[in-house]
Amino acid sequence: MPLLTLPLALFALVSLPALVAIYWLRNRLKRQEVSSLHLWMHQREAREGGQRVQKIQIPLLLLLELLALLLLVLAATDPRVLLGHEQRPLVVVLDDSYSMQAGARQQAADELRKTLAGESPLSVRLVLARQTPQTLSTTLTQMSQVDEALQNWTCHSPAADLGSAVALAFELAGPEGRVMVLTDHKPEGTLTTQEQEEHRLVWRALGQARPNVAIINAVRSSEAGQDRVLLEVANLSESPVQTQLTIQGSATPLSLNAGEVRRLWLQINDPAAVFNAQLADDALAIDNTVTLLPGIRQPVRLGLSIKHERLAMMLARAAQAQGASIVASSPDLIISDQESSQLSTPETWRVRWLVEEEPAAFIGPFLMDDHHPLTQGLDLQGVVWGAKQIETLPGRTVVAAGNTPLVSVQDRQGLRGPHYDITIRLNPDQSTIGATPAFPVLIWNLLGWRQSTLPGLDQVNVRLGSSTSFIPPRPTDTTVKPEPVQIIAPDGTSQSLAGEGHSMVITTQQAGVYQIVAQGRRFELTANALSPQESDLTKLTSETHGNWVTVSTLRRQYTSIAWMLLLGAMGVLGLHAFLSWRSAGGMR
Amino acid sequence: MDALYRQALLDGERAGARYRLEPPRLAPQGASGARLGHRPGSSLEFMDHRDYQPGDDIRRIDWSGYARSDRLTVKLYREEVSPHLDLLVDGSRSMKLSGTSKAAAVLGLAGAMVAAAGNHNFTHALWWAGEAVRRIGGAGDRPATWQGLSFESTTPLDEAMARLGPTWRRQSVRVLISDLLWPGDAFSLMRRLAQDAASLVVIQVLARADITPPEQGNLRLVDSETGHEVELFVDATARRRFTETLDRHQQLWRSAAAGVGARLITLTAEDVVQKWDLQELVRQQVLQVK
Numbered sequence: 001m002p003l004l005t006l007p008l009a010l011f012a013l014v015s016l017p018a019l020v021a022i023y024w025l026r027n028r029l030k031r032q033e034v035s036s037l038h039l040w041m042h043q044r045e046a047r048e049g050g051q052r053v054q055k056i057q058i059p060l061l062l063l064l065e066l067l068a069l070l071l072l073v074l075a076a077t078d079p080r081v082l083l084g085h086e087q088r089p090l091v092v093v094l095d096d097s098y099s100m101q102a103g104a105r106q107q108a109a110d111e112l113r114k115t116l117a118g119e120s121p122l123s124v125r126l127v128l129a130r131q132t133p134q135t136l137s138t139t140l141t142q143m144s145q146v147d148e149a150l151q152n153w154t155c156h157s158p159a160a161d162l163g164s165a166v167a168l169a170f171e172l173a174g175p176e177g178r179v180m181v182l183t184d185h186k187p188e189g190t191l192t193t194q195e196q197e198e199h200r201l202v203w204r205a206l207g208q209a210r211p212n213v214a215i216i217n218a219v220r221s222s223e224a225g226q227d228r229v230l231l232e233v234a235n236l237s238e239s240p241v242q243t244q245l246t247i248q249g250s251a252t253p254l255s256l257n258a259g260e261v262r263r264l265w266l267q268i269n270d271p272a273a274v275f276n277a278q279l280a281d282d283a284l285a286i287d288n289t290v291t292l293l294p295g296i297r298q299p300v301r302l303g304l305s306i307k308h309e310r311l312a313m314m315l316a317r318a319a320q321a322q323g324a325s326i327v328a329s330s331p332d333l334i335i336s337d338q339e340s341s342q343l344s345t346p347e348t349w350r351v352r353w354l355v356e357e358e359p360a361a362f363i364g365p366f367l368m369d370d371h372h373p374l375t376q377g378l379d380l381q382g383v384v385w386g387a388k389q390i391e392t393l394p395g396r397t398v399v400a401a402g403n404t405p406l407v408s409v410q411d412r413q414g415l416r417g418p419h420y421d422i423t424i425r426l427n428p429d430q431s432t433i434g435a436t437p438a439f440p441v442l443i444w445n446l447l448g449w450r451q452s453t454l455p456g457l458d459q460v461n462v463r464l465g466s467s468t469s470f471i472p473p474r475p476t477d478t479t480v481k482p483e484p485v486q487i488i489a490p491d492g493t494s495q496s497l498a499g500e501g502h503s504m505v506i507t508t509q510q511a512g513v514y515q516i517v518a519q520g521r522r523f524e525l526t527a528n529a530l531s532p533q534e535s536d537l538t539k540l541t542s543e544t545h546g547n548w549v550t551v552s553t554l555r556r557q558y559t560s561i562a563w564m565l566l567l568g569a570m571g572v573l574g575l576h577a578f579l580s581w582r583s584a585g586g587m588r
Numbered sequence: 589m590d591a592l593y594r595q596a597l598l599d600g601e602r603a604g605a606r607y608r609l610e611p612p613r614l615a616p617q618g619a620s621g622a623r624l625g626h627r628p629g630s631s632l633e634f635m636d637h638r639d640y641q642p643g644d645d646i647r648r649i650d651w652s653g654y655a656r657s658d659r660l661t662v663k664l665y666r667e668e669v670s671p672h673l674d675l676l677v678d679g680s681r682s683m684k685l686s687g688t689s690k691a692a693a694v695l696g697l698a699g700a701m702v703a704a705a706g707n708h709n710f711t712h713a714l715w716w717a718g719e720a721v722r723r724i725g726g727a728g729d730r731p732a733t734w735q736g737l738s739f740e741s742t743t744p745l746d747e748a749m750a751r752l753g754p755t756w757r758r759q760s761v762r763v764l765i766s767d768l769l770w771p772g773d774a775f776s777l778m779r780r781l782a783q784d785a786a787s788l789v790v791i792q793v794l795a796r797a798d799i800t801p802p803e804q805g806n807l808r809l810v811d812s813e814t815g816h817e818v819e820l821f822v823d824a825t826a827r828r829r830f831t832e833t834l835d836r837h838q839q840l841w842r843s844a845a846a847g848v849g850a851r852l853i854t855l856t857a858e859d860v861v862q863k864w865d866l867q868e869l870v871r872q873q874v875l876q877v878k
Contacts, residue, residue, distance in 0.1 A: 029808040029819055035682035035690075035798050036769040037811040037818055039833050 003558060005078035012073040016066055023062050061576060068572040075565035080558030082120075088176050088548075089123060091169040094136065094153050095183035096128040097160035098464070098511075099207070099534045102284045104184035105155050107206040112182060116146060125172055126150075129165035129183070130157040131465050135172070156286070156510050158465035158531040162187075166201065173200075178548050180204060184540045199548055207540025211237030213256065213279055214287035214535035218528055220268075220275060220461055222295055227268040229275050229292055234261040236536045246278040254279075286511055287535040291526045293460040293513070300324045300451045303331030303348070305338055308355045311428045318443035333450045347474075349450050351422045359386035359427045362401035369398045373449040374407065374422075378441050386430025393423055418453050422446070453503070457516070457523055464527045467507040472518035488515040490527075593695050596861070597731040600696030603864035604703030607875035609710055611671050612761060612787035636664040672757045673705040673712040676721070676781070677737075678766030681813045684739035688795030691739055693857035694765050697791055699731035700866060701763050704875050710761065713754075717745045717766075720752035742813045744770040746777045759786045763874075768792045769837075770813075774844035781850070788850035789874050792841070795857045799834065801827040 004010070034040065092112060100108065116122055126136035126149055137149040162181060169179040178200050181187075184207025217232035235241050235256035245254045247266065256262055268275055272294050279288035302324040306312035315335055319326055335351040366380040375398060387406055395410025406426065412419040426433065433439045452458065455473035462468050472485050484496040485504065490512025497504060508514065508527030516523040529535075640649060640660035648662040677698050684691035698714065705712045714724040714734065718741040725734045741748065745766055756762065762785045768774070782788045801822065808819050820826065838854070845852035853872045859865075869875040 027806055029806045031808045031810060032802055033686050033810045033812050035685050035767055035795070035812055036771070037809060037814070037816055038771040039769070039830060039837065040809055040818060040820060 002079040002081045002561060005080060005560075007077055009073060009076035009078075012076060013070070015069050015073070019065055019069060020062070061579060064572050064576040064579070068569045068576065071565045071569035071572065075562040075569065078560055078562050079565070080560050082558055088178050089125075089173045090119060090178050090180065091125045091127060091173040093127045093129050093133075093162065093165045093169050093179060093181045093183075095160045095162065095181070096130045096153060096155055096157040097534050098155050098157065098286045098529055098531075099284065099537060099540065100155040100184055101286055102184070102207070102210060102212070102537050102540070104207045104540065105153070108182035108184075108204070109150055109153070111204060111206060112150075112180075113143070113146070115180065116143065122146075125169075126153075127165050127169045127172065128153065128157075129160040129162045129181075131159050131161055133161060133165035133168045135168070154510070156464065156529075158463060158529060158534055170200070178202070182206065186541050186543055187545055199546065201546050202548055203545035205541050205543050205545075207537070207542060209540050210283040210537040211235075211239065211241065212283045212287070212535055212537045213237075213241055213243050214284065214532070215277060215279060215290045215528075215530065216261065216287070216532040216535060217530055218277070218290040218292055218461075220292040220295065222271065227271045227275075227294065229266040229268060231264040231266060231277055231290070232261055233264065233279065234532060234535070235259060236532070236538060238538065243282070244280040248273075248276060283537055284535060286529045287531075289511070290528045290530075291513060292528075293524050293526050295460060298454065298456065300447045300454070301327040301330070301332045302447070303327055303329075303334035303336075305334060305336035306353065308337055308428070310434075311337065311353065311355060314428060314434050314439060315443065318440045319447070321440065322444055322447055324447050332454060333447065347419070349420050349422070351424060351446065354387075354423065354425045355427050355429075356386075356388040356425060357427075358388070359430045360389045360404075361386050361430055362404065362406070364401065366406075367400045367402075369396075372398045372409070373452070374398050374409070374442065374445045376445055378438055378445065380433075380438055383436055383438055384430075384432040386427040387425040393425070395421065395423065455518075455521075457506075457525055460523075460525055462508055462525065462527050464508055464511045464529045464531070466527070467505045468525065469503050470506050470516060470523070471503045473521055475519060483519055486517040488517070490514065592692060593737055594732060596692035596695040597699040597734065599692075599861070599864055600699030601703045601731045603696065603866055604700030604875075605707065606878060607700070607704040607866060607870065608708040608878055609673060609701065609705040609761065610873055610876045611708065637661045638664055671705075671708065671710040672760040673701065673710045674715060674754065674756050674760045674762045674785075675701055675712060676715040676717060676754060676762065676764045676766075678745050678764070679716045679718040679737070679739050680741045680743065680745065680770075681739055682767055682769055683793075685795050685797065685812055688797050689857040689861045690767065690793055690795045693793050693855065693860040695737065696861060696864060697765050697793065697855070700864075701765075702731050705761075707878060708876075713757070715754040717741070717748045719743050720748050721754045722752070723754070744772050746770075746772040749777070749780065753780075756784060758784045761785070761787050761789070763789045763791060765791045765793060767794055767798065768841050769794075769798060774841045775847060778844040778848045778850060782848035788845075788848060789872075790841070790845055790850055790852045791869075791874075792852060792854040793857050793860070794854060799856065801830040
């Protein structure tokens with residue numbers, strides 16, 4: 001359909017009824033009675049006057065004049081038609097956040113199909129707006145391809161960085177490209193971008209403000225062998241609401257005031273049990289369910305081979321305080337002040353504690369590698385550290401007193417996965433560190449570092465969209481190649497990753513329980529939709545911002561057909577002149 | 589009858605009271621009447637002698653005088669005339685053309701002619717040409733007492749006379765009052781009117797609208813008698829052409845009137861009713877001032 005560049009010119013259409021009025025007034029017949037018509041019946045068929053009124057000609061000429069006027073007015077509007085072969089690239093940003101599940105997703109898909117139906121030829125790319133933008137497709141040229149790509153638009157993301165997605169879309173679209181955003185809320189102020197001013201961005205919000213009750217926070221913690229759960233249930237509406245909260249299969253009514261966030265502390269009797277909480281159905285289902293798995297991360301098995309009594313006591317107390325289990329064989333970490341220990345295995349991290357005789361007392365300054373796991377939160381200010389003054393230690397120095405290395409870490413090569421030999425030079429008899437927090441911090445860091453490299457998940461309960469690390473278990477036979485890790489998403493889809501025994505990061509993209517299978521062992525990970533911003537549906541709106549059509553874009557992309565209309569008007573006027581000339585007698 | 593018509597008759601009668609209808613100059617031979625005329629005739633009243641001329645009635649030869657003088661003379665006697673006015677009025681619709689004074693002028697002129705005739709001891713008869721020609725009123729009726737006057741006929745005068753013509757009195761003075769605006773055979777009508785008449789006067793009454801063509805514009809002209817319509821664009825040329833056609837029409841009637849010795853007098857209705865001044869009829873020797 002042609003677009004009118006200057007639609008105000010349509011006001012000139014008032015000339016059409018004006019012309020009709022002129023004709024009507026001019027051709028209106030005045031009635032006059034005469035004594036006899038015979039004096040008028042002898043009027044010869046003259047051209048100048050006295051001619052019988054021939055009504056059939058007047059409408060024809062009038063119609064021609066009206067047609068000419070209409071064509072001239074339309075030409076004045078500078079109508080343009082789309083040049084099909086010069087279609088500007090189109091990139092569509094799809095909001096993938098889970099608030100779109102509250103109805104906007106289907107509307108947005110319909111809107112997209114409707115928009116693409118007017119694109120000829122079809123050429124579109126799709127970008128998913130998640131926490132980080134992601135291209136959903138390459139350039140699509142057929143609607144069937146679009147429909148297929150839209151099946152991957154699941155709207156499970158806990159947030160949508162639309163700004164980054166729009167930026168990516170403009171990069172993909174190029175300088176002349178157009179971008180459409182399909183979301184459920186209006187743009188933030190910062191999104192009034194240059195592109196919008198240049199009429200390249202159309203922001204189409206298709207949401208609808210609704211009340212919603214959601215679980216916005218769920219934390220499971222273990223303390224003294226007892227598991228507790230913190231639940232936060234929010235009434236994200238402007239009116240009180242009555243709902244039902246089902247915990248572990250037991251339903252209880254829940255009354256919430258407008259905007260209230262109810263905090264619930266719940267006790268779990270069986271530390272190994274899976275915790276489930278469920279709210280009654282409402283506008284958004286994904287935030288009504290929470291599943292919290294028990295924390296099953298195994299503690300570090302610590303082996304101690306310490307002859308120095310005071311040091312042994314200090315280490316045992318620190319280890320017990322931090323939940324490590326002191327074992328007599330196959331430890332994950334062994335701390336020894338002996339040259340060699342019978343306890344160690346190839347997998348064991350060895351800490352060689354050098355209690356040197358006649359040490360020097362270092363009071364600083366202590367130099368630390370702040371990025372190393374062993375120095376996190378470690379503060380040695382005011383500490384007297386007793387060690388001999390030497391200048392070299394094997395491995396990488398982590399803590400030093402001046403140029404005297406005190407703690408060093410050496411990577412043990414040739415083994416699968418991280419294995420380290422750590423050297424600590426400290427004579428507790430000549431040091432005050434045992435009386436400061438620095439010692440338990442150092443042991444905490446040591447145990448934590450080791451634990452972070454043990455097989456299993458770093459976290460088993462994460463928020464949707466968050467990542468957690470997973471260290472697959474290694475085969476007992478180090479010569480055997482590890483099996484691929486299989487990750488089964490909540491919707492049943494699975495993927496295999498060749499972990500090679502190294503740590504991997506698992507990012508949750510669906511709410512629910514993930515199954516991770518590695519070396520015959522099964523691990524579980526749950527992701528809960530706990531985003532108050534996404535659960536708050538009161539800000540959703542349905543509106544459109546921006547357009548792609550400007551005079552400049554029209555002129556660039558649409559070709560004018562005003563010349564055709566002018567040509568037509570000239571033709572009509574020529575025909576009008578010919579008919580008038582012929583009516584006047586033509587050539588006499 | 590319309591009060592306006594009655595008033596017009598009274599106005600005309602009053603105007604005609606100042607005049608006398610002039611008798612015809614040439615009395616027809618063999619006529620006899622109730623009054624002695626000014627010219628020789630066939631009455632018993634002797635007036636004069638004159639020499640015999642071939643063709644004279646030999647019964648009028650004065651044989652006594654021939655015996656005395658040996659000359660053939662004939663006795664001349666005063667003529668004996670019986671003056672009568674046959675007044676024929678066109679009762680067609682065009683005579684009451686809307687927006688004009690034609691009807692009043694026609695009735696007024698009829699009344700005036702009757703009054704003037706009465707002033708000269710004329711008897712009169714009023715003949716009304718409607719769908720046919722019929723007589724209105726009695727011989728001695730005053731115009732104001734005439735009944736049944738209406739201008740509703742759609743039949744042209746010549747056709748009305750053909751359907752049922754008037755029973756004219758021989759040698760009467762005949763006066764026709766009409767607008768003569770129909771495309772009939774003027775010569776035939778004139779001959780019929782003049783047949784056995786002492787004299788014929790045709791008073792053509794036209795409205796100003798009949799003479800003056802309308803202003804420029806698109807007009808739907810409606811024939812007052814037939815109701816037929818014609819739509820015309822009138823400009824200066826059309827106006828000129830109308831005037832030329834009217835002139836030819838008038839010339840036709842004048843020729844027809846002249847052919848039978850009749851006098852055709854054209855009056856404008858609006859001028860007539862304005863002052864009831866009949867001097868034009870006096871100039872044309874139809875009326876005489878008393």
